[in-house]
Amino acid sequence: MSVEAQELDLLANDNRGKHQLEAGFDLLGWDEVTQGSVLASFEGDASDISLKKSEERAYSNFNSYTATVASWRVIKPVYNRDICIDCQNCWVWCPDTSIISRDKQMLGIDYDHCKGCGVCVEVCPTNPKSLLMFGEHTDLGESLADWPEKKKKEKK
Amino acid sequence: MAITSIKNLKEFSTNNDRFEGAHTLCPGCAHSMIVRELMNCTDDNLVISANTGCLEVSTAVYPYTSWDTSWIHIGFENAATAVTASQVMHQVRKRKGTLKDNDAPVKFVAFGGDGSTFDIGFQWLSGAMERGHDFTYICLDNENYANTGGQRSSATPIGATTSTAQAGTHSYGKKEKKKDIVSIMAAHGAPYVAQLAPNKWKSMAKGFQKALETEGPCFINTVSACCTEWRFDPKDTIHITDLATDTLMFPVYEILDGHELNILYRPKNVMPVEEYLSAQGRYKHLFKPENKHVIELIQSDIDKYWNMLQRREEARV
Ligand SMILES: Cc1ncc(C[n+]2csc(CCOP(=O)(O)OP(=O)(O)O)c2C)c(N)n1
Ligand code: SF4
Ligand code: SF4
Ligand code: SF4
Ligand SMILES: [Mg+2]
Numbered sequence: 001m002s003v004e005a006q007e008l009d010l011l012a013n014d015n016r017g018k019h020q021l022e023a024g025f026d027l028l029g030w031d032e033v034t035q036g037s038v039l040a041s042f043e044g045d046a047s048d049i050s051l052k053k054s055e056e057r058a059y060s061n062f063n064s065y066t067a068t069v070a071s072w073r074v075i076k077p078v079y080n081r082d083i084c085i086d087c088q089n090c091w092v093w094c095p096d097t098s099i100i101s102r103d104k105q106m107l108g109i110d111y112d113h114c115k116g117c118g119v120c121v122e123v124c125p126t127n128p129k130s131l132l133m134f135g136e137h138t139d140l141g142e143s144l145a146d147w148p149e150k151k152k153k154e155k156k
Numbered sequence: 157m158a159i160t161s162i163k164n165l166k167e168f169s170t171n172n173d174r175f176e177g178a179h180t181l182c183p184g185c186a187h188s189m190i191v192r193e194l195m196n197c198t199d200d201n202l203v204i205s206a207n208t209g210c211l212e213v214s215t216a217v218y219p220y221t222s223w224d225t226s227w228i229h230i231g232f233e234n235a236a237t238a239v240t241a242s243q244v245m246h247q248v249r250k251r252k253g254t255l256k257d258n259d260a261p262v263k264f265v266a267f268g269g270d271g272s273t274f275d276i277g278f279q280w281l282s283g284a285m286e287r288g289h290d291f292t293y294i295c296l297d298n299e300n301y302a303n304t305g306g307q308r309s310s311a312t313p314i315g316a317t318t319s320t321a322q323a324g325t326h327s328y329g330k331k332e333k334k335k336d337i338v339s340i341m342a343a344h345g346a347p348y349v350a351q352l353a354p355n356k357w358k359s360m361a362k363g364f365q366k367a368l369e370t371e372g373p374c375f376i377n378t379v380s381a382c383c384t385e386w387r388f389d390p391k392d393t394i395h396i397t398d399l400a401t402d403t404l405m406f407p408v409y410e411i412l413d414g415h416e417l418n419i420l421y422r423p424k425n426v427m428p429v430e431e432y433l434s435a436q437g438r439y440k441h442l443f444k445p446e447n448k449h450v451i452e453l454i455q456s457d458i459d460k461y462w463n464m465l466q467r468r469e470e471a472r473v
Contacts, residue, residue, distance in 0.1 A: 022428070041224050051199070064217075064220040065222075068179045101170075103170065104170060110177060112178070113176075118389075119391055
């Protein structure tokens, strides 16, 4: 599969990863809040939120979904669709809600929220793996070109 | 109640996550794996409370929240208190018909670390269980006070080194054994009590759904591998948890109505506990010759406990 095809299929969200987590906006400072505070996760009614996919939701600026922790990463997981069997192991065990799956298909990685822990690579069952860790600045084409061949089982 | 399909992972993955990224838990932290699973088990509205600890400080960094549900944080002791009070309020308003949507199902869940569950919030948790509220308490058991730098708790196993029970020339780490919280909670007569592990995602999802569906107070202890304080590479969180369940250091089982015990995971090949201990920095010192007796003690305790679980399961009492 070409690099473009793989990149295009990733879901784009306008309001994902808009700000650095550190950057506050025009609000009371933590030391000025006297009665505790209430942060609304969404704009407007959120009663059916469990039925909406993230791209259908109206996230408020308070929702950490709109922030990014990409700067935490030194290595990143790269996804190779050609080998993936859509088992969803990576989805269930990603601690940072960063595996984007829709309709039982793995689509790719949310690099705004992925911290590069490498769990998804470890739990990927294919041979060779469909996810591998590369340096943060390695581009997708280079990574895919470097993908290892299928490992033969060692004879005992 | 709208439980979601957990027939297989593909179906499970069609759920829309309600726990968002850009929280500040360490890379590879199992707390969030467990929270995500709970929230993906149901489509119902959730009211969640959290005790102070890694989960709370990392998911509500002002001005951000990572929770797509109602979520409340109060003191270290009070996750059970806060969520049961909310549950009573909801019940009363439902009776009076003053809710925006009187028929919308709502589930009440409290999350606490082992420090807050086994130690500091223990009295409040016990009270909430005894009062019999309809809620589920989930302990994220990483066997130490992780958020404040890894102090020992009554959930820390014997032999682990922690910042307040350090291994050194005169010490092999913590001297006392882990508190058996699951039995204590079962002794409250709670309708559903379990110990679950995120590597066994299906039994965990099933257990969560059972707890959410069961009327009355439910308690679940979950194994939450902590790469920072247990000292292993973040990529290995699931591997370490596999070792925890396959050495039976963390048996996976449930107890219904305070007595009926079911084992939920029976390893095909039970591994010696050394495999689990040697994979983590916090047990490294146990492999010195003078500490060999501690490993032997841990193994013999595991064997005895597993034997007890099997006999209780068989006895159906
Ligand atoms: C009454 C009280 N005592 C102490 C603290 C300090 N404190 C905050 S978090 C924490 C450790 C939490 O440990 P645990 O409950 O195991 O959760 P973990 O961080 O390990 O997930 C401590 C001691 C506090 N907030 N309140
Ligand atoms: S590296 Fe970690 S955070 Fe990133 S996608 Fe994989 S499991 Fe998720
Ligand atoms: S774990 Fe590997 S094979 Fe399974 S869905 Fe993820 S990338 Fe695909
Ligand atoms: S210290 Fe442990 S429990 Fe706390 S966020 Fe880090 S890995 Fe998770
Ligand atoms: Mg803890």
